[in-house]
Amino acid sequence: MPPSPPDAPLDLRPESPEFRRDPYPMLARLRAEDPVHWSPRLKGWVLTRYDDVRAALLDARLSSDRLRPFFAALAGEEAARIAHLARYLSLWMVFRDPPDHTRLRRLAGRVFSLAAMSAMRPAVEALVERLLDRLDGRREIDFVADFAGPLPALVVMAMLGVPEEELARVKRLSDELALFIGSARTEGGKYARAERAAAEMADFFAALIAERRRAPGADLLSALVRLEHEGDRLGEDELLATCILLLFAGHETTTNLLANGLAALLRFPGEMAKLRAQPALAPRAVEELLRYDGPSIAQVRVVAVAHELRGRRLAAGERVFLMLNAANRDPEVYDEPDRLRLERGGPAHLAFGFGPHLCLGFPLARLEAQVAIPAVLRRWREIALAVPEEAIEWHDSLVFRGMTRLPLAVAPA
Ligand code: HEM
Numbered sequence: 001m002p003p004s005p006p007d008a009p010l011d012l013r014p015e016s017p018e019f020r021r022d023p024y025p026m027l028a029r030l031r032a033e034d035p036v037h038w039s040p041r042l043k044g045w046v047l048t049r050y051d052d053v054r055a056a057l058l059d060a061r062l063s064s065d066r067l068r069p070f071f072a073a074l075a076g077e078e079a080a081r082i083a084h085l086a087r088y089l090s091l092w093m094v095f096r097d098p099p100d101h102t103r104l105r106r107l108a109g110r111v112f113s114l115a116a117m118s119a120m121r122p123a124v125e126a127l128v129e130r131l132l133d134r135l136d137g138r139r140e141i142d143f144v145a146d147f148a149g150p151l152p153a154l155v156v157m158a159m160l161g162v163p164e165e166e167l168a169r170v171k172r173l174s175d176e177l178a179l180f181i182g183s184a185r186t187e188g189g190k191y192a193r194a195e196r197a198a199a200e201m202a203d204f205f206a207a208l209i210a211e212r213r214r215a216p217g218a219d220l221l222s223a224l225v226r227l228e229h230e231g232d233r234l235g236e237d238e239l240l241a242t243c244i245l246l247l248f249a250g251h252e253t254t255t256n257l258l259a260n261g262l263a264a265l266l267r268f269p270g271e272m273a274k275l276r277a278q279p280a281l282a283p284r285a286v287e288e289l290l291r292y293d294g295p296s297i298a299q300v301r302v303v304a305v306a307h308e309l310r311g312r313r314l315a316a317g318e319r320v321f322l323m324l325n326a327a328n329r330d331p332e333v334y335d336e337p338d339r340l341r342l343e344r345g346g347p348a349h350l351a352f353g354f355g356p357h358l359c360l361g362f363p364l365a366r367l368e369a370q371v372a373i374p375a376v377l378r379r380w381r382e383i384a385l386a387v388p389e390e391a392i393e394w395h396d397s398l399v400f401r402g403m404t405r406l407p408l409a410v411a412p413a
Contacts, residue, residue, distance in 0.1 A: 012039050012046060020394040023297065023401075024338065027326035036312045042398075044300075044319030045312070048326035050333045050350070052309065056322050057354040060097075062301035064357060066319070067095045069302070082191055084198040085180055091241035094249070094357060097304075101356065107234055108242050109360060111223040112159075117364040120159060124368055127154050128375045136412075140386055143406040147376070148258035149251075152368055156250035159364075160243065161219025162208065169204070173197045174248050181248075182397035198244070205243045246361070254365045256295030256402030257286075258372055263392075263406060264292050265373075266385060268340040272377070275342060279374040285342040286369040287349065291328045292340045294351030297401040298323050324350045325401065382411035 010029060013019055019026055030037050031048035039046050047053050056062055071079065071086040079086065089095060093104035131147050131154075141147070153170055157163075162170065180194035209225055216222040224242065227233055234242060265272040275285050301320045306313065314320065328349045329337035335346075352359035359365070376383070385392075386407035393404045 036310045050327040050330035053327035061305035063304040066302045088241040148255045152251035152254035161221045182399045253295040260293040261289035282370045290351035291349035297325045380410040381413040
C-alpha cells in the first residue's frame with residue numbers, strides 16, 4: 001500500500017485489496033495515531049498496541065460470547081436458515097466465557113493434550129516427506145494447494161482418526177465454514193454454504209462417532225467418546241461441536257503459518273540462508289514467523305461491562321477487534337518490527353492469543369512448522385515466487401490472514 005499522506009483521515013477498509021495484501025502500513029498508523037480507534041465500517045473498536053491487546057485478552061469485561069447474541073437477534077426465518085451453524089458454533093469453547101469455557105476446555109484438553117500432540121512428531125515427519133515426495137520432478141508448485149493446505153488437515157485428521165481419503169471433503173467443508181467465521185459480509189449466499197457445511201460436518205462426525213462407539217480405536221475421537229472426567233462428560237452436541245472445532249481450527253491457521261512463513265523467508269533471503277545453514281534455528285524461526293505475519297490477524301470480543309480505555313468509552317454490546325498482527329509489530333516492544341529477524345527473541349508474540357483462550361493447539365502448530373519449513377528448504381535448493389508478489393491473492397477475511405495460492409518455482413537440492 002502506498003504510504004498515506006500524514007494528514008489523510010484514518011480509513012480502515014479491511015476488505016480492500018490493498019489492506020488484504022499489506023495491512024501493516026494502516027495498522028502502524030492506527031497504532032501511532034489512534035490506538036483505540038472506532039471503525040464506522042466494522043462498527044467496532046480496533047485495538048492495535050501490544051499492551052492494550054494483551055491486556056484485553058485477559059480482561060473479563062470483554063466477552064468471547066459473541067455468537068449467541070448474534071444468533072438470538074435473528075428473526076425466525078433468518079434463524080432457521082443458519083440453524084446448524086447456531087447449534088454447533090454456539091458450543092465452541094472459543095465463543096464461550098467461564099464457566100462454560102472452562103468446562104469445555106478442560107474436557108477437550110484431557111484428550112487433546114500436550115502429550116497427544118507431541119506424540120504426533122513421527123507422523124508429522126512422515127507426512128511432510130510423503131507430500132514432498134509427491135512433488136518430486138515438479139518445477140512449479142502451488143505451495144498452498146500442494147503442501148501447506150493438505151499437511152495440517154492430514155495431521156489433525158490422523159489425530160482424530162478421520163480417514164485420509166476424506167481430505168478433499170474436509171477441505172471443502174472447512175473452506176465453506178470459514179465463509180461464516182472469517183467474513184463480515186453476507187452477500188453471495190455465503191451463509192447458506194456455511195450452513196450446509198455445518199450440517200454436513202455434523203452428519204459426518206455423527207457417523208464416525210457411532211462407528212467408534214461400536215469399535216473403539218486408538219484415535220482421539222475414540223478417546224473423546226469415552227471421555228469422562230470428575231463425573232462430567234461432553235454432551236452429544238458438544239462432542240460434535242468440539243470435533244468440528246478441532247478439525248477446523250487445526251488446519252486453516254496452520255496452512256497460513258506455513259505459507260505466510262515461507263513468503264516471509266523469500267522476502268528476507270538472508271534470513272532464509274541462515275535457516276538453511278542452521279536448521280536447529282527452526283524453533284526460534286517459527287516464533288519469529290508467527291510474530292512477523294501471523295495467520296490470525298484479529299480476534300473479536302464484545303464489551304460485557306462498559307469501561308474506558310485511553311479516554312474512549314467502550315459501551316456494553318460494542319465489538320472490539322484485537323489486532324494481533326498490529327500488536328506483534330509494536331515498535332515499543334520490538335526493535336525494527338517490520339524486519340524479519342529469526343534470532344530476535346524478546347517478549348512473546350500474541351499470534352496464538354493469550355490468557356484463558358490461548359490457542360489449545362499451539363504445540364501442534366509449532367511442531368508442524370518446525371518440521372515442515374526446514375524440510376522444504378532441504379528439499380529445494382532454489383525457491384522463488386513464480387508470480388510477482390502483487391499478483392498473489394489474499395483471503396477476504398477479518399480473522400484469517402493467508403494467501404489463496406502461493407505459486408513457486410523450485411529446483412531440487
Ligand atoms: C499457526 C496456527 C494457529 C494459530 C495462529 C492459532 C491461533 C489461535 C488463536 C489466536 C486463538 C485464540 C482465540 C481467542 O482468543 O478468541 C486460538 C484458539 C484455539 N485454537 Fe488455535 N491456532 C493455530 C492452530 C491450532 C491448531 C493446530 C489447533 C488444534 C488442532 C487449534 C485449536 C484451537 C482451539 C480449540 C482454540 C480455542 C481455545 C479456547 O477458546 O480456549 N489451533 N487459536
